[in-house]
Amino acid sequence: MSHFSFFNPISNELDVVEQKLFENINTSLALLDEASAHLIKAGGKRIRPGFALLAARMYMTSLERAIPLAVTLELIHMASLVHDDVIDNSETRRGADTVKKRWGNRMSIYAGDYILARSLAVVNEYNRPDVVDVLADASMRICEGEIKQMLSCYDVEQGLKDYLRRIQCKTALLISVSCQLGAMISAAPPQEIEALKKYGYYVGMTFQITDDILDLVADEKTLGKPTGNDIRQGIITLPVIYALRFLPDRYKFKTMLSQPDICRSETANIINMVVESGGIEYAYEVSRKYAYLAQQQLLLLPDKPEKQILSDIADFILIRNF
């Protein structure tokens, strides 16, 4: 398990989270365990647990009490990944060795549902209906975001607002909730809970925008997958929205992007057009603004070592892999 080096000060706790993740998917059904264990092993940076633990540590010395929350957040994130694997008959299968590919759509559904129910059981240990409320609300909005993304594929008429609302639900919300709940279970003052919630939101927006930039221009080795995945799937991201508006040849570009076949066969050309339009610089500028807003929220927090780490993370997300 390799996580962000920023998480080194909480690496012991993240190891406990890792172990609890495995414990929590231990059922009487070998196949379900295997499907979930496969997912845990596939890893990820455990960003949500990391944020929750850092936020909690601003207000508690021992993080034992924050572990179930960290586990819950990662389980919710994992469940959404499993459900994302479910594909339509018409859809091209993704390259990765997904739960879906190995066990079929139905298994993905039930494994995701199981993990969600388990996450609820874990977080319910706090006896904190206010915490459950935040998660229930976030879960609904995450679903809305997924549906919005699905419906907006190949839709060349969408604008900046559509994109921002979508990535807010898709990414920023759960990171925001991670910071917020880390503070909530540690009895932080209300205005600092709010600042951490907003910090998480702005960092989450920065994270998704830079992710979307990387999908277009990253080195494939660093990215670990081919660039242009979003283009191929018809997911219209910020640099593309800019190109749709400002590219001299935007009418041709629009026609290309609205056709799934062209998006798949002309991916490299489309990326070149986005780069030429200046869309990458524009998206980078927007992400820089969100990172700045995240830093502003940190000014409202007490001076603790974790505050510096959160600040460093916001800086890093912005410049990673450029």
Place this chain on the structure above:
Amino acid sequence: MSHFSFFNPISNELDVVEQKLFENINTSLALLDEASAHLIKAGGKRIRPGFALLAARMYMTSLERAIPLAVTLELIHMASLVHDDVIDNSETRRGADTVKKRWGNRMSIYAGDYILARSLAVVNEYNRPDVVDVLADASMRICEGEIKQMLSCYDVEQGLKDYLRRIQCKTALLISVSCQLGAMISAAPPQEIEALKKYGYYVGMTFQITDDILDLVADEKTLGKPTGNDIRQGIITLPVIYALRFLPDRYKFKTMLSQPDICRSETANIINMVVESGGIEYAYEVSRKYAYLAQQQLLLLPDKPEKQILSDIADFILIRNF
């Protein structure tokens, strides 16, 4: 909305539940609303809300407080129906006009996830972590049941215990939880909560066994769908398990049942063989035993009009459509 005539004394409350179901799926996304509204309109007998309201009314005069619970239970049931609609590429589409058929697998996933999150938000209004715990636990076991059913298709080596465990998760559990939680939110005495929980479990078992019998021998008009659906899908139910063990020609029968093609092309023959084996009478006998156990639990409850209704329901489920 036509419900059980047994529910007439609580029909006003069930109307409120119906209205709240619509209110609870009112989102900012027209397509999600449409998908969910479609599902609510498709109806169902609202059995779970009915049980919860009846159990609650044994201990409260006004049922207002029980409405959110009734809504939650039906939302959870609906979410499981939506997720059941998700099909594999290899699977034959079912006849009904499912959410899946109209909006694709992805929409089914997200609509189901959304409805689940919404159900959590609704039940969380009670500020009762013990209630949330019961639901989280039930949700996990329902998933396990679904996976067990999926894995046991065409498995001719399964026995009585496998079947009973499966229908316990698939059906009995949520009915049991409906009765239990109806009593829990009404501050019923612990031993009566337990009796209602067990009553619901036994009635749920009776319900699923008779459902499985009807799938084989019902009049198609009464059933509203062709008989033999379980056979065609490879779902091995109690009468079939009996035939697998006691039919003189059981080796041939076994070979037939383990082949999906034969299950589809020889459905009528397979049903005849089950009938000849005496499997229907056997399954009926087992369901009668569960109905008896349900009645025994009612003896532990105070003499209220609802107790008589619950008793009548157990009787009725046993004899419906025979």
